[in-house]
Amino acid sequence: MNKEKNVRVVASTRLHRIRSEYEEFLSAPPSSLQNLFEPGNFSFRDFCRDFNPHPESKVLKSMIEDYGREKSIWLPNAKDHITCALYLYPAADFHRMFTMMKNLTLGFYLNDVMGRDLFKFLNPADQAASSAIIRNMAALDETLSVPAGAHSLEETNVEILGEFKSHSPEDWFSNFLRVYCYHIGITHADGDTASQGHIPGIHEYMERRCHLGGVHHILLWIEYSGGQFLDWALLRELDVSAELRRLHWISAAFAGLSNDHFSFEKEVIDSDSDSNLLMIIALNHPELSLKGIIDKSSEIVRNLLLEMLTTLRSIRQKLSDLGDLHKSTVSSVEWHLASIERCMQATWLWQAYSGRYKRPKSIWQETTLQD
Numbered sequence: 283m284n285k286e287k288n289v290r291v292v293a294s295t296r297l298h299r300i301r302s303e304y305e306e307f308l309s310a311p312p313s314s315l316q317n318l319f320e321p322g323n324f325s326f327r328d329f330c331r332d333f334n335p336h337p338e339s340k341v342l343k344s345m346i347e348d349y350g351r352e353k354s355i356w357l358p359n360a361k362d363h364i365t366c367a368l369y370l371y372p373a374a375d376f377h378r379m380f381t382m383m384k385n386l387t388l389g390f391y392l393n394d395v396m397g398r399d400l401f402k403f404l405n406p407a408d409q410a411a412s413s414a415i416i417r418n419m420a421a422l423d424e425t426l427s428v429p430a431g432a433h434s435l436e437e438t439n440v441e442i443l444g445e446f447k448s449h450s451p452e453d454w455f456s457n458f459l460r461v462y463c464y465h466i467g468i469t470h471a472d473g474d475t476a477s478q479g480h481i482p483g484i485h486e487y488m489e490r491r492c493h494l495g496g497v498h499h500i501l502l503w504i505e506y507s508g509g510q511f512l513d514w515a516l517l518r519e520l521d522v523s524a525e526l527r528r529l530h531w532i533s534a535a536f537a538g539l540s541n542d543h544f545s546f547e548k549e550v551i552d553s554d555s556d557s558n559l560l561m562i563i564a565l566n567h568p569e570l571s572l573k574g575i576i577d578k579s580s581e582i583v584r585n586l587l588l589e590m591l592t593t594l595r596s597i598r599q600k601l602s603d604l605g606d607l608h609k610s611t612v613s614s615v616e617w618h619l620a621s622i623e624r625c626m627q628a629t630w631l632w633q634a635y636s637g638r639y640k641r642p643k644s645i646w647q648e649t650t651l652q653d
Contacts (some may be wrong), residue, residue, distance in 0.1 A: 284309065284501065285544075287302050287476075288293060289475050289476045289478075289481060290475075290476035291481060292481070292565065293474065293475050293476060293481070293511075293556045293561075293565060295521060296556075296564050296565055296568060297320075297550070297554060297556060297560070297561070300499045300550065300560075300561070300564055300572055300575075301551065303571060303572035304547075304572060304645065305552060306465075306642075308643055309505065310524050312644055312645055312646050312647045312650050313481055313576070313645060313646060313647065314646070314647045314648070315540075315543055315544070315634075315646050315647070315648050316451070316634075316647075316648065317640055318580035318583075318584075319540065319580055319583045319584055319587065320584070320587075321584040321585070321587050321588045322588070324587060324588075326630055327411050327467045327626060328351070329626075329630075330383060330432075330627045330630060330631055333372070333624070333627045333628070333631060334372055335365065335368045335369050335372050335562075335628075336367075336368040336369075336371065336372045336374065336379060337372070338376055339368045342368060342376075342379060342380060342383060343355060343364060344378070345380060345640055346364050346384065346387055347360070347361075347364070347467075349384060349387070350364075350387050350391075352432060353388075353393040353434070353438045354434065355387055355388050355435070355438065356387070356391075356396055357390075357391060357395075358602060359394070359638065360387065360390065360391075361637075362585060362615075362636050362637040362638040363386070363390045363636065363637065363638050364383060364386070364387055364390075365632065366386055366390075366628075366632055366636075367382045367383045367386050368381060368383075369505075369628035369631060369632040370500065370503070370624070370625050370628045370629075370632075371503065371504075371507040371591075371621070371624070371625075372624060372628075373507070373621075373624075374507035374508060374510060375507065375509060375619075376579065378449065378467075378506060378507055378508075378509070380506055381442065381445040381446060381449075382503055382506070384445075384508065385442050385446075386500075386577070388435070388438060388442065389496060391518050392416075392435070392469075392470055393469070393470075395471045396408075396412040396416070397469065397470060397473075397555040398469055398470070398471065398472065398473025398474075398494060398555070399470045399473060399555035399557060399564065400547075401470045401473070402474065402554065407575075412470065413471070415432075415435055416430065416466060416467065416470040416471070417434060417467075418433075418436050418464045419435075419466030419467075420440050420463045420464070421463070421467045421544060422440070422443070422459065422463055423459075423556055424447070424455070424459060426440045426443055426444055426447065427440075428440050435574070441612075443459065443462075446458060446506065447517070447635035449506070450505075450506055450511065451511050452488045454502070454505060454506070454511050457502065458499055458502050458506075459500050461493075461499040461566075462496075462499040464493060464526075465493050465496045465498070465499055466493070468490070468493060468494065469493075469494050469496070473494065473555065473557035474555055475556050475557075475562075475565065475651075477585075481562075481565045481566065481567060482562060483539070484559075484562055484563060485565055486580075487559065487562040488535055488538075488539065488559075490538060491535070491536050491538040491542070491559065492534040492535055494538065494557070495534070495537060495538040495541060497533070497537045498530070498534050501530050501534060501622075501625065504618055504621045504622065504625070505618070507621070508617070508621075510614055510618070512614060512615070513611060513620060515612055516608070517611070517615070520604065520608065520611070522597060522601065523543055523602055525593055525596055525597050526597060526615070526618070529539075529590065529592060529593045529597065529619075529622060529624075530595065531620055532586050532589050532590045533590065533599065533625055533626055533629075534594065535649070536583065536586045536590065536626065536629060537629045539579070539582060539586070540629065540630070540633065541560050541629075541633060542558045542559035542560060542579070543559075543560070543573070543579065543580070543583070544633045544634075544639045544645070544648070544649060545558070546558060546560050546645075547641060547644060547649070548639065549558045549646070551623065559582070560575050560576065560580050560617055562577050563575045563578050563579055588624065594619060594622075594623070597615070597619060598619065601615060601616060616636070633648070634648045
C-alpha cells in the first residue's frame with residue numbers, strides 16, 4: 283500500500299469515528315466556544331465591549347455587492363462574509379477599506395469554489411482549470427502582468443493588487459505580495475492529509491494554517507488600512523520588532539485555529555475534510571475521544587490568548603521605557619497595537635455573529651441558529 287493510500291485509510295477510519303461521536307454530541311446541549319476559549323480572568327465580553335464595525339459599513343456593503351456582481355465573484359452566501367473587513371479595520375480609510383473588501387470578496391469566492399476542503403469534489407476538468415488559474419495567480423511578480431487571454435479571475439486579482447501597489451511603499455507591497463501569493467498557491471488545492479502524503483504534526487499544521495487562512499497578509503493590512511507604515515529597521519534597533527512579529531503570528535494563529543472550531547462542522551462533518559485542527563489532533567492522538575480532542579484544541583486557543591496579552595504588555599512596557607525618544611515611532615506602534623487588538627476583537631465577534639457558520643443544529647452555542 284503506497285503512502286498516500288495508507289494515510290487516506292487512517293484518516294477515513296478516524297473520520298468515521300469522529301462522525302459517530304459527533305452525532306452523540308448533537309443530542310446534548312451545545313457547548314460554548316466562549317467558555318472553552320477564555321483563559322483565567324479574560325472575558326470576551328469585556329475585551330470587545332468598546333468595539334464597533336466601520337461607521338460607513340452600509341455604503342461599503344452596497345458598493346461591494348455591486349462590485350462582486352460586476353466581476354462575477356458574488357455568491358449567494360457573500361453577504362455573510364463581506365462584513366469581515368468592516369469588523370477587522372473599523373478605523374480604515376474609506377477607499378483603502380473598499381480595496382481590502384474587494385480582495386476579501388475574491389478570496390472568499392475562491393475558497394468557496396475551489397478551496398482546500400472543496401477542491402477534491404471538482405471534476406477533473408474543473409480541477410485542471412482551477413489549478414491553472416491558481417498557478418498563475420501564485421506566480422505573480424511585482425510587475426503584476428498577466429498573459430493575453432488570462433482568466434477573468436486573474437485579471438480581477440491583478441486589478442485589486444494594483445490598487446494596493448499604488449497606495450503603499452515598495453518594500454511593504456513586495457512583502458505583502460510574497461505572503462499573499464504563497465497563501466493563494468497552497469490554499470486552493472486538496473488540503474487533506476492524503477494529498478500531502480503524511481499526517482502533519484500539530485505545530486506543523488498550525489504554521490500552515492496561518493497561511494491557509496490568509497491571515498498573515500490580512501494582518502499586513504493594519505499598516506495599509508490607515509496608511510501608517512512602520513519603520514521595521516528602526517523597530518529592530520529598538521528591540522521591538524521580534525515581539526511585534528510574534529504578536530502578528532499569535533493573532534494569525536488565533537484567527538485560524540479558533541476558526542477551525544467554528545468551521546469544524548462545515549469542513550469536517552459536511553465536506554469530509556481533515557484539514558482542520560480538531561482532525562489533525564485526532565490523527566496525531568488516536569487515543570482521544572472527540573471530547574478529549576476539543577479539550578486539547580481549545581487549550582491551544584486559550585494559550586494563544588494568554589500569550590497575546592503577555593506580549594502586548596511587554597511591548598507597551600518597552601515603548602514606555604523609551605520616554606520621549608522616538609515619539610512618532612512610539613505613537614505609530616501604539617496605534618498598531620491597538621489595531622491588533624481590534625483585529626482580535628473582530629475575529630471573535632465576526633465568527634460568533636456572522637451567518638457564515640450558523641446551522642439549525644450545532645454542537646456549539648455560537649453556531650446554532652436561533653428561532
